[in-house]
Amino acid sequence: MIRSKAVLIGVGSLKPVRRTEGETTLGMLARASALALSDAGLEKDAIDGLLVGPQVGETPQHVPATVSEYLGLQPNMSNVVDLGGASGPGMIWRAAAAIDAGMCETVLCVIGNHRNPESPRSPNRNPIREFDVPFGASGANISYALLKQAHMARYGSTDEDFALIAHWARANAQRNPNAIFHGQPASVEDVLASPLIASPLRLFEIVMPVAGAEAVIVTSVARARSLGGRAVHLLGAGEKITHRAVSQAPDLTSGPLKPSMARAFAQSGLTVRDMSLLSLYDCYTIMVATTLEDSGICPPGGFGAFMRAHDFGPEGDWPLNTHGGQLGYGQPDLAGGMTHVTEAVRQLRGAAQGRQIRDPRFALVTGNGATMSEAVALVLGADA
Amino acid sequence: MIDLAELKVPGPTETELTKPFWAAAAEGRLLIQRCDDCGRTVFYPREICPHCWSARLVWADASGRGRLKSFSTIHKPGHPGWQPAAPYTVGLVELEEGPTMLSFILQGTEAPRVGKALVMQPTDIGGRVLPAFKIVNDSKKGDQS
Ligand SMILES: [Zn+2]
Numbered sequence: 001m002i003r004s005k006a007v008l009i010g011v012g013s014l015k016p017v018r019r020t021e022g023e024t025t026l027g028m029l030a031r032a033s034a035l036a037l038s039d040a041g042l043e044k045d046a047i048d049g050l051l052v053g054p055q056v057g058e059t060p061q062h063v064p065a066t067v068s069e070y071l072g073l074q075p076n077m078s079n080v081v082d083l084g085g086a087s088g089p090g091m092i093w094r095a096a097a098a099i100d101a102g103m104c105e106t107v108l109c110v111i112g113n114h115r116n117p118e119s120p121r122s123p124n125r126n127p128i129r130e131f132d133v134p135f136g137a138s139g140a141n142i143s144y145a146l147l148k149q150a151h152m153a154r155y156g157s158t159d160e161d162f163a164l165i166a167h168w169a170r171a172n173a174q175r176n177p178n179a180i181f182h183g184q185p186a187s188v189e190d191v192l193a194s195p196l197i198a199s200p201l202r203l204f205e206i207v208m209p210v211a212g213a214e215a216v217i218v219t220s221v222a223r224a225r226s227l228g229g230r231a232v233h234l235l236g237a238g239e240k241i242t243h244r245a246v247s248q249a250p251d252l253t254s255g256p257l258k259p260s261m262a263r264a265f266a267q268s269g270l271t272v273r274d275m276s277l278l279s280l281y282d283c284y285t286i287m288v289a290t291t292l293e294d295s296g297i298c299p300p301g302g303f304g305a306f307m308r309a310h311d312f313g314p315e316g317d318w319p320l321n322t323h324g325g326q327l328g329y330g331q332p333d334l335a336g337g338m339t340h341v342t343e344a345v346r347q348l349r350g351a352a353q354g355r356q357i358r359d360p361r362f363a364l365v366t367g368n369g370a371t372m373s374e375a376v377a378l379v380l381g382a383d384a
Numbered sequence: 385m386i387d388l389a390e391l392k393v394p395g396p397t398e399t400e401l402t403k404p405f406w407a408a409a410a411e412g413r414l415l416i417q418r419c420d421d422c423g424r425t426v427f428y429p430r431e432i433c434p435h436c437w438s439a440r441l442v443w444a445d446a447s448g449r450g451r452l453k454s455f456s457t458i459h460k461p462g463h464p465g466w467q468p469a470a471p472y473t474v475g476l477v478e479l480e481e482g483p484t485m486l487s488f489i490l491q492g493t494e495a496p497r498v499g500k501a502l503v504m505q506p507t508d509i510g511g512r513v514l515p516a517f518k519i520v521n522d523s524k525k526g527d528q529s
Pocket of ligand 1: 435436
């Protein structure tokens with residue numbers, strides 16, 4: 001019998017939008033939190049733990065106190081999880097650990113960002129600012145372009161291989177009315193015809209930045225049992241941080257998700273072959289390619305053949321990012337990583353309207369931050 | 385090809401510790417750190433050795449030779465000041481001494497390719513001389529990459 005560490009009892013997502021006008025991140029977090037609370041069937045006062053993401057430009061410090069006060073919470077445990085796109089998944093196991101440590105029983109994990117017109121340039125004064133930016137390397141696109149180039153050089157992977165990943169994300173987005181690219185499918189040829197941004201990365205291989213917020217409520221197994229309803233269990237988790245700047249990466253064609261997924265699978269007693277859903281962080285096509293290979297589902301360098309051999313839609317043999325992934329749904333900044341959690345919860349409950357996978361039992365969720373530097377993997381399971 | 389010296393782009397954010405690195409760069413030299421305890425080399429400069437945590441790091445001249453680990457030709461720069469230079473190429477340079485640094489890859493007669501030999505070429509970028517790199521032509525030494 002697989003041991004459940006904790007239960008994901010409620011989820012809430014704001015529909016992503018390209019721009020916001022006069023919104024506050026606090027306000028958006030509050031709306032997503034209210035959706036998750038209502039979904040969980042809980043009263044606000046049941047929440048005694050709070051995990052939040054960084055809020056650059058709005059609340060640089062004292063984030064937990066600021067969010068708690070706004071939401072009228074007085075949590076017994078609170079913290080910022082600062083792992084870039086791995087922050088959302090990183091909150092889930094931390095919530096379970098805090099519950100297990102007896103610090104609290106029900107944790108609100110909430111993350112999101114507005115996208116108002118003014119966006120100040122980076123105030124960073126750290127090594128990546130000092131040693132990369134002066135050479136013309138600003139922003140994440142270049143780092144992932146370097147990772148893609150390294151994969152192509154080492155394994156002979158092709159632009160067509162990578163384009164398949166973007167194509168499937170767009171295809172799955174057609175099943176999700178909330179996705180930013182709903183109504184805009186893209187063929188492999190469309191992906192290959194999209195403009196080069198930083199070679200070898202093309203526009204359709206890169207996430208579209210959007211505003212949004214995602215919330216998940218995690219509670220103890222005992223509390224979830226008393227509530228009834230559709231529980232989704234945390235069965236395993238793994239985390240690894242290896243570097244910050246891509247120049248310092250120990251490996252360009254395999255990342256910290258490899259040990260993270262290995263730990264999550266070992267804890268759950270399952271393997272990647274047991275998964276009903278792959279909910280894999282996809283800021284860029286190369287991230288999915290490397291994650292598939294690091295998961296062991298295909299050999300190193302073998303993602304292209306794997307992509308050609310399978311159907312990745314909800315009715316397919318390997319459902320992958322059924323919400324459209326971030327490549328199809330949009331990337332609501334740091335909340336992008338949490339969309340892979342909320343989609344997995346909906347699928348494992350059997351409540352993914354219009355895109356439900358068959359016989360949902362287990363899901364692999366991954367989060368990734370910075371330059372393939374910060375990794376969290378979760379194995380989730382449906383109520384047996 | 386536009387004059388890189390004329391670009392209005394952000395320069396390095398020096399700290400007390402890294403001043404010798406940038407001062408040497410201005411003179412056309414590439415400095416790295418070497419650990420007196422474990423003997424390993426370090427880039428970027430740090431207060432302690434990331435391999436053994438010794439504080440006995442000393443400056444050393446790097447050979448300036450390296451190998452291209454990966455590269456990207458940038459059409460849409462992340463900073464608007466770089467737009468006049470686009471498309472331009474940056475790369476990961478594995479220095480002969482061991483560490484990897486990100487740098488500007490100068491346009492030459494040969495297209496960049498992973499594995500190519502590189503040599504440091506002091507280059508004025510935005511009014512400061514920085515350690516950029518250029519590809520060592522195959523015609524001089526035969527294609528061994
Ligand atoms: Zn040392």
